[in-house]
Amino acid sequence: MNASDPSRLRPRLPSPLVPVADERFARRGLTLLLKREDLIHPDLPGNKWRKLAPNLRAAAGRPVLTFGGAYSNHLRATAAAGRLLGFPTLGIVRGDELAGRPLNPSLTRCAADGMRLQFTDRATYRAKNDPETLAALLARVRAPEDTYVVPEGGSNALAVEGCRELGRELAGAADVVAVAVGTGGTLAGLAAGLAPGQRALGVPVLKGGFLGREVRALQEAAFGGPRGDWTLDERFHRGGYARTDPALEAFAQDFEARHELAIERLYVAKMLFGVLTLAEEGAFPPGTRVAAVVTGGPDGLPQPSVSR
Known part of the structure; x- marks a missing residue:
C-alpha cells in the first residue's frame, strides 16, 4: 500500500445509518434516519x-x-x-x-x-x-x-465520483436523502449513486441561487451528463454562508436535547431545519423514509456569532 493512500487511515465505511425516533416526523407518518458521515474519520469526517x-x-x-x-x-x-x-x-x-x-x-x-x-x-x-x-x-x-x-x-470530478459511494450506500434504504450543499460536489455524487425511485434533496447553506448550475457542471465533468433525481430548496441558508440566527440556534439546541447528538451549525443544522420545515409543510407523503446526511460534527472551534 502506498504511504500516501488514505485507506491507511482506516475509515469507518460504510458509515452508520441510524433511525431516529422523533414525534414531529412520526405523527406525519414519516421515518427519519441519520446517515452518520461524521463518524467516518475524526480528522477527515x-x-x-x-x-x-x-x-x-x-x-x-x-x-x-x-x-x-x-x-x-x-x-x-x-x-x-x-x-x-x-x-x-x-x-x-x-x-x-x-x-x-x-x-x-x-x-x-x-x-x-x-x-x-x-x-x-x-x-x-x-x-x-x-x-x-x-x-x-x-x-x-x-x-x-x-x-x-x-x-x-x-469539489471536482474525482470528488463527485467519491461521493457517488454515499448514494450507493443508501440505495434502497430511504426514499428522500437530504444533504447540505456548499460547493455542490456531495449532492452531485450522492444523486448519481442513488437507486431509481430515490430522490436527493439539497439544502444550500449560502445564498445566490447559483448552486444548481454548479451541480449540473460537476455531473457533466464526472459523468458526461446529468445523473439521478435531485432538487434544491434555497430557503434555509439563514442569510448566507457562516450565518446563523436565533431561530436556527433554538432549533439546533432542541434537536441536540431530543436526540443527544451535537449538531454542527453551519451545514447540518440548516439541513435538518429544512427537512423539518418541509415535513411540517406536508412535502413528504406519509410512509416516506427521509435520510438526513450528517456531513460533519462540531469541531470544538468557536462558532461564528448568531445574527440578530
Whole structure:
C-alpha cells in the first residue's frame, strides 16, 4: 500500500445509518434516519473524506494546494491529511486583510498541521479558477512544479465520483436523502449513486441561487451528463454562508436535547431545519423514509456569532 493512500487511515465505511425516533416526523407518518458521515474519520469526517480521498490518491504523495475561507472545514481536513499521510499542504485563504492579524483557531489548526498559508485579496480569490490567475498564485507561493491542485471545497470530478459511494450506500434504504450543499460536489455524487425511485434533496447553506448550475457542471465533468433525481430548496441558508440566527440556534439546541447528538451549525443544522420545515409543510407523503446526511460534527472551534 502506498504511504500516501488514505485507506491507511482506516475509515469507518460504510458509515452508520441510524433511525431516529422523533414525534414531529412520526405523527406525519414519516421515518427519519441519520446517515452518520461524521463518524467516518475524526480528522477527515463526512463529505471531506468522500471528496478528499480520491484526490489524495491522484496526488500520490505530491504537495497539495487548495483554497478556502478563514473557517474552512476543507482547509482543516486537507491540512490534517497532510500531517497524517506525510505530504506538504498549501492553503490559499480568501481575504488579504487577514494577513496581518493573529490566526483564528481554524487557521491555527491548519498551521499546526503543517499547512503553509497564503492570504489573497477577494478579487483574485474569485478568479482562482482562471488558468492565468492560478498560475500566478502558484508562482507567488513558490509551489513545487508537481503540486496537485484541489479546488475550493474539494469539489471536482474525482470528488463527485467519491461521493457517488454515499448514494450507493443508501440505495434502497430511504426514499428522500437530504444533504447540505456548499460547493455542490456531495449532492452531485450522492444523486448519481442513488437507486431509481430515490430522490436527493439539497439544502444550500449560502445564498445566490447559483448552486444548481454548479451541480449540473460537476455531473457533466464526472459523468458526461446529468445523473439521478435531485432538487434544491434555497430557503434555509439563514442569510448566507457562516450565518446563523436565533431561530436556527433554538432549533439546533432542541434537536441536540431530543436526540443527544451535537449538531454542527453551519451545514447540518440548516439541513435538518429544512427537512423539518418541509415535513411540517406536508412535502413528504406519509410512509416516506427521509435520510438526513450528517456531513460533519462540531469541531470544538468557536462558532461564528448568531445574527440578530
